[in-house]
Amino acid sequence: MTAVERREIALVDLLDRLLAGGVVITGDITLRIADVDLVRIDLNALISSVNADVPSPWGD
């Protein structure tokens, strides 16, 4: 796998998996946090805070 560039994982790639992937567990004994609709977190709201003046934390 030498040809693959290894860079720090981009946050968006991580969030694609952590917020849209993984097993979703729901149940009464959980705090129902699994029910929180993580997938629908409005990431657009985050963009403004990033783009304001700070350089993007996830690099290129």
Next chain:
Amino acid sequence: MTGLRYVYAVCRPFGAALQAQVGGVAGDPPRLLTHRGLVAVVSHVPEADFAEEPLRSHLEDLDWLTATARAHQQVIDALTAVTTPLPLRLATVFRDDSGVRVMMEEREESFLRTLERLDGRVEWGVKVYVESAEEQSAAAAAEKPASGREYLLQRRRRTRAGEEMWQRAEEFATRLHQALSGRADDARLHAPQNPALSGAAGRNVLNAAYLVPRDHSEEFVELVDRTKDDVPGIRVELTGPWAAYSFAGENGGTEDSREGRS
């Protein structure tokens, strides 16, 4: 101090020790909670940050989300080095150990089935970007139009070039996805990434994940590498190997999609 239980993943019992320097979410190194034939990987996290209300607001805080996502990923990575973990959705929290045990028992069969399906497999991410017509023709259209008529002609040319590029990208992405799916045990399409979020140049036309046996990964990566420079204006990016996040759902994929769940 008791705290809540943050669960990263469920695995089959594994012999090897976890890498020592794994910090864990909230700075609590991951612990193994064994119940019957399964192991849950758990951190103790403070209620002040992980109860429903504070968690909800934390998730809208980019710095907090970034730190938590990276800590979560670090644990999953360390697990991937020693076993095939079944990753849970970010921020899956239980009140106490017994809550985790009850959950493991309730879902035991499905966990075991999924772990068997994922055993020895990793996920590779492949994204295809197309440079926008504006970017493409920016250089070409550098000369100022002499007249309104000239301007309209340039504009029309640019639009046509954009459409052709778009079509080529679609065909390229479809072909690549078919070829890679043929080499993978399973495939998933993620929603294209927002360029404002990714900071990546161009438009993301394919954002796919492929489940590939670890042993066949090298060939898979080579196949992706070979397509990289096939078409000008189109860029292919590979990420991985990941734990099989996109294939953790019971029916083979994520249990819901970007479009929401019912």
